[in-house]
Amino acid sequence: MVDQLPNLGREAEMLATMGMSSMDDLFSDVPDEVRIQGLLPLPDPQSEEEIIADARRLLGSNVALGQRVSFLGAGLYRNYVPAAVFQLITRGEFLTSYTPYQPEVSQGMLQAMWEFQTLISELVGLPIANLSLYDGSTAAAEAITCCVRVHTRKATQKDTVYVSELTPPDRMSVIENYCQGAEIKINMLRHNPDGTVMLSSAQDAAGSCGVYVEQPNPIGVLDGGLPLLKEIIGQNTALIVAVQPVSLGLVEAPGAYGADIVVGEGQPLGSPITGGGPIYGIFACSKPYLRLMPGRIVGRSIDVDGKEAYCLTLSTREQHIRRHRATSNICTNETLIALMGAMHMSLLGPEGLRDLAVRNMAACTLGKQKLSAIKGVHLPHASSHHFQEFVLELPGKASECLSYLDGVGIVGGFDLHRWYPAQPNWLLVSFTDQTKSNEIELLAAHLEVWVASQGVTA
Amino acid sequence: MSHLFDHHGASGKGYSQPAPVLPASELSLPDTLVRKQAPRWPRISEPEMVRHYTWLSKRNFGIDTGFYPLGSCTMKHNPRVNEVIAQLPGIADIHPHQPEHHLQGLLSIYHEMQYMLEVCAGMDQVTLQPVAGAQGEFTAVRCIQEYFRLRGEDQRTKVIVPDSAHGTNPASAAMCGFEIVEIPSRVDGRIDLDALRAVADETTAVMMITNPNTLGLFEADILEATSIVHDVGGQMYYDGANFNAILGITSPGLMGFDAVHFNLHKTFSQPHGGGGPGSGPIGVKAHLADFLPGPIVKKRPIVGDEAKHAVDDMWFGWYQPTHSIGKVQQWHGNAGAIIRCWAYYRRYGNGLKTMSEHAVLNANYLRHVLHREAEAAGVGDMIVDGAETKVAKHEFTISLEPAKERHGISAMDIAKGLLDMGYMAPTVYFPLVVPECMMIEPTETESKETLDTFAIDFAKVLQVDAETLHAAPITTPVRRVDEVYAARNLCLRHPYDDE
Ligand SMILES: Cc1ncc(COP(=O)(O)O)c(C=O)c1O
Numbered sequence: 001m002v003d004q005l006p007n008l009g010r011e012a013e014m015l016a017t018m019g020m021s022s023m024d025d026l027f028s029d030v031p032d033e034v035r036i037q038g039l040l041p042l043p044d045p046q047s048e049e050e051i052i053a054d055a056r057r058l059l060g061s062n063v064a065l066g067q068r069v070s071f072l073g074a075g076l077y078r079n080y081v082p083a084a085v086f087q088l089i090t091r092g093e094f095l096t097s098y099t100p101y102q103p104e105v106s107q108g109m110l111q112a113m114w115e116f117q118t119l120i121s122e123l124v125g126l127p128i129a130n131l132s133l134y135d136g137s138t139a140a141a142e143a144i145t146c147c148v149r150v151h152t153r154k155a156t157q158k159d160t161v162y163v164s165e166l167t168p169p170d171r172m173s174v175i176e177n178y179c180q181g182a183e184i185k186i187n188m189l190r191h192n193p194d195g196t197v198m199l200s201s202a203q204d205a206a207g208s209c210g211v212y213v214e215q216p217n218p219i220g221v222l223d224g225g226l227p228l229l230k231e232i233i234g235q236n237t238a239l240i241v242a243v244q245p246v247s248l249g250l251v252e253a254p255g256a257y258g259a260d261i262v263v264g265e266g267q268p269l270g271s272p273i274t275g276g277g278p279i280y281g282i283f284a285c286s287k288p289y290l291r292l293m294p295g296r297i298v299g300r301s302i303d304v305d306g307k308e309a310y311c312l313t314l315s316t317r318e319q320h321i322r323r324h325r326a327t328s329n330i331c332t333n334e335t336l337i338a339l340m341g342a343m344h345m346s347l348l349g350p351e352g353l354r355d356l357a358v359r360n361m362a363a364c365t366l367g368k369q370k371l372s373a374i375k376g377v378h379l380p381h382a383s384s385h386h387f388q389e390f391v392l393e394l395p396g397k398a399s400e401c402l403s404y405l406d407g408v409g410i411v412g413g414f415d416l417h418r419w420y421p422a423q424p425n426w427l428l429v430s431f432t433d434q435t436k437s438n439e440i441e442l443l444a445a446h447l448e449v450w451v452a453s454q455g456v457t458a
Numbered sequence: 459m460s461h462l463f464d465h466h467g468a469s470g471k472g473y474s475q476p477a478p479v480l481p482a483s484e485l486s487l488p489d490t491l492v493r494k495q496a497p498r499w500p501r502i503s504e505p506e507m508v509r510h511y512t513w514l515s516k517r518n519f520g521i522d523t524g525f526y527p528l529g530s531c532t533m534k535h536n537p538r539v540n541e542v543i544a545q546l547p548g549i550a551d552i553h554p555h556q557p558e559h560h561l562q563g564l565l566s567i568y569h570e571m572q573y574m575l576e577v578c579a580g581m582d583q584v585t586l587q588p589v590a591g592a593q594g595e596f597t598a599v600r601c602i603q604e605y606f607r608l609r610g611e612d613q614r615t616k617v618i619v620p621d622s623a624h625g626t627n628p629a630s631a632a633m634c635g636f637e638i639v640e641i642p643s644r645v646d647g648r649i650d651l652d653a654l655r656a657v658a659d660e661t662t663a664v665m666m667i668t669n670p671n672t673l674g675l676f677e678a679d680i681l682e683a684t685s686i687v688h689d690v691g692g693q694m695y696y697d698g699a700n701f702n703a704i705l706g707i708t709s710p711g712l713m714g715f716d717a718v719h720f721n722l723h724k725t726f727s728q729p730h731g732g733g734g735p736g737s738g739p740i741g742v743k744a745h746l747a748d749f750l751p752g753p754i755v756k757k758r759p760i761v762g763d764e765a766k767h768a769v770d771d772m773w774f775g776w777y778q779p780t781h782s783i784g785k786v787q788q789w790h791g792n793a794g795a796i797i798r799c800w801a802y803y804r805r806y807g808n809g810l811k812t813m814s815e816h817a818v819l820n821a822n823y824l825r826h827v828l829h830r831e832a833e834a835a836g837v838g839d840m841i842v843d844g845a846e847t848k849v850a851k852h853e854f855t856i857s858l859e860p861a862k863e864r865h866g867i868s869a870m871d872i873a874k875g876l877l878d879m880g881y882m883a884p885t886v887y888f889p890l891v892v893p894e895c896m897m898i899e900p901t902e903t904e905s906k907e908t909l910d911t912f913a914i915d916f917a918k919v920l921q922v923d924a925e926t927l928h929a930a931p932i933t934t935p936v937r938r939v940d941e942v943y944a945a946r947n948l949c950l951r952h953p954y955d956d957e
Contacts, residue, residue: 051804349470
């Protein structure tokens with residue numbers, strides 16, 4: 001503490017300047033009835049060395065995925081983030097700034113975010129992107145409330161949206177919390193047994209305010225039918241597509257097949273998983289949504305000398321101006337993490353993004369070949385295309401399989417029973433650019449042993 | 459100028475990557491899904507990229523660059539060890555879906571943070587899930603909404619906010635579906651109890667208020683306000699953005715509040731470069747605890763062979779509150795921010811009170827010397843206090859109304875003049891109740907010399923003539939930016955040549 005407070009020991013001098021004699025004088029306006037008596041029941045202050053030692057001890061007891069062979073993804077993915085990103089992000093001018101309320105001294109961050117908007121816009125194929133929302137789930141939720149604001153007047157199914165039934169419950173819960181205040185009715189969009197969207201169910205959504213789907217979807221399926229959706233639901237119903245951004249190195253940009261809003265977890269571009277945060281939510285949209293969209297946005301402008309300059313714009317949508325009529329309550333967002341994303345995207349370039357996507361998909365394809373060869377396991381969506389993860393149907397409980405794999409040092413994936421109660425035997429296995437072929441062999445070998453232990457003869 | 463999209467060089471391969479485990483030719487995609495046009499991203503080598511972002515950083519002002527007295531934002535120094543800790547693999551490389559026995563260290567830190575915040579706030583249960591102050595507000599108001607629904611008090615449809623409240627307060631309550639009732643503040647900026655009495659009734663669900671308020675004044679009538687709201691059956695919500703003034707001195711619990719959020723990125727120094735990330739945990743009294751978003755962390759003694767994974771011989775587990783509103787962020791909040799704030803708190807421990815005392819000392823000292831230096835320079839009459847008070851808390855407001863009336867110099871002009879002196883400008887035009895408002899928050903990490911020099915420089919800016927100030931700033935990377943032009947000629951991304 002002593003190294004953080006420059007005026008420790010100078011209190012008397014400063015108080016005297018003000019004609020005060022004790023620190024208590026500064027709190028003369030705080031009534032006795034509400035005063036804390038004595039010290040807070042907390043430990044004594046620690047030095048930097050003690051803190052870092054304890055951090056190493058406590059965090060060292062966590063199992064970092066890098067210590068294991070890991071196939072856990074399910075929405076967050078362990079991509080390699082280049083060293084330059086981590087070095088640059090610690091520059092104090094970036095790290096210790098805040099919302100660029102004074103554009104003249106914030107041009108660096110403003111320009112970087114305008115570039116981020118461009119990078120995201122190009123990535124997803126839509127003209128407008130904001131500076132980030134909190135995460136993929138709040139981006140999805142805000143996209144849904146946004147599409148209702150835009151479309152409900154003309155909609156035949158007022159205040160109604162259709163959300164993919166595969167949406168993970170945790171994400172769904174965020175969506176429900178954000179939607180309940182506006183009394184938005186959420187219907188389920190059905191899927192076929194192969195994991196693709198049931199187009200007849202999509203027909204029901206025509207005339208509603210919006211449809212929310214994910215590509216690849218939560219069970220890893222790349223849905224070749226999504227390009228048909230916009231025509232089915234029509235111009236007055238928003239098509240909202242959530243993406244894993246790295247997949248867009250290979251997979252068509254949703255803007256090219258009619259998506260009106262694209263959202264997603266930005267994390268695989270620029271950020272380690274970090275226990276699920278801070279990461280950043282992507283939000284991009286087409287023109288009709290611009291004035292009712294959430295979040296901050298940077299515009300390119302000029303200064304009084306006509307020189308190129310950047311500033312926040314369209315702020316009249318936001319809470320500090322519009323208060324309870326704002327399009328969202330968001331104020332502090334995830335800009336610094338979005339900046340890491342921008343740096344990663346810059347280094348990749350278009351071909352690098354493609355290569356990265358290929359590496360993810362190649363690992364997944366190899367995984368599919370190796371794991372589907374195991375007798376007794378079955379790929380329920382084998383006929384579909386996958387980008388980086390797929391479902392394995394096991395001859396026993398996925399939770400038990402995961403425990404077994406954990407015992408041999410493998411983080412085997414995600415137990416889909418936690419999302420889909422009817423599927424106790426579904427394991428979601430994920431692959432990234434970090435997955436090696438010998439790791440896939442190792443998983444296959446151990447799965448074979450576990451499957452055999454289930455007494456299965458296929 | 460350095461423009462990212464001017465770079466078309468490098469090899470066109472991006473940074474070099476290992477070969478895929480299978481050749482690209484073996485991958486198959488449905489024809490409808492093959493990407494047809496690659497994103498028109500730049501092609502830039504690492505040296506060029508590093509130089510570009512370094513150049514950008516030099517055009518940006520942070521706490522590390524200089525004094526950053528941005529009121530309501532608590533721009534204090536960010537201790538560097540926290541950044542080192544947040545990059546350890548035990549936090550950077552962990553997944554929220556890993557089993558509990560993989561995450562005992564993380565969970566124990568969560569538990570310690572929940573406890574520490576409960577103690578500081580005088581609340582019974584904290585959740586760390588909300589990822590910003592505004593999301594904390596939303597979460598707490600949602601919990602209260604479900605609490606009333608369960609009690610069958612559906613008629614409580616209104617949320618009261620003072621007109622001095624931060625914009626997120628009404629925005630968050632409106633997102634929950636509440637009707638907003640705004641009440642005026644008194645001329646001294648404090649809450650108007652009569653106005654509160656006039657609107658509080660059986661339709662009141664929540665009153666949202668911050669204390670010290672957004673003018674930096676302690677609401678001495680707070681107990682009276684809480685009892686007015688409680689008497690009609692409503693709940694009191696504490697906007698904790700101004701916690702930096704009160705740690706260890708008073709608490710929302712003692713003031714009678716039912717729920718509170720923290721802005722950890724302010725009070726506990728999570729760096730939020732450019733506007734985020736944040737962390738906005740909330741604390742509630744026992745009657746609201748069952749409604750919190752889950753999971754939260756509980757601890758119990760270890761059993762069986764748990765010792766091999768345990769830290770400190772306790773077991774830390776996720777727990778779902780019975781009537782939980784569900785989730786507000788898909789994962790476990792901003793874990794990386796929680797870790798940094800934990801490292802920050804450990805530095806102070808039970809000395810957090812000293813931290814708040816110094817925040818208040820610095821604010822009052824600056825308030826004093828600012829007026830003194832302005833007087834000495836003969837420009838004391840250009841500024842007046844935003845609200846009359848003997849002491850301020852961690853921040854204070856001044857009004858430039860006299861300067862505006864007499865010389866046509868606005869708060870914005872002074873702000874721009876301060877940029878020329880090498881400072882970040884204070885918050886301007888907030889709170890809305892103070893005309894030509896400047897809200898100044900020095901924080902505890904600024905030295906007396908910095909405050910003295912700032913006061914002298916501020917007085918210098920007050921002496922500058924209107925014409926010169928209207929033209930300020932002149933020393934910054936760009937001069938006054940035309941925000942109207944930006945809004946009229948929307949250019950929200952790089953215009954490619956064919957567009
Ligand atoms: C008084 C007050 N309340 C609430 C907030 C909202 O917090 P956040 O920006 O973390 O969402 C802020 C800060 O921006 C604030 O100053």
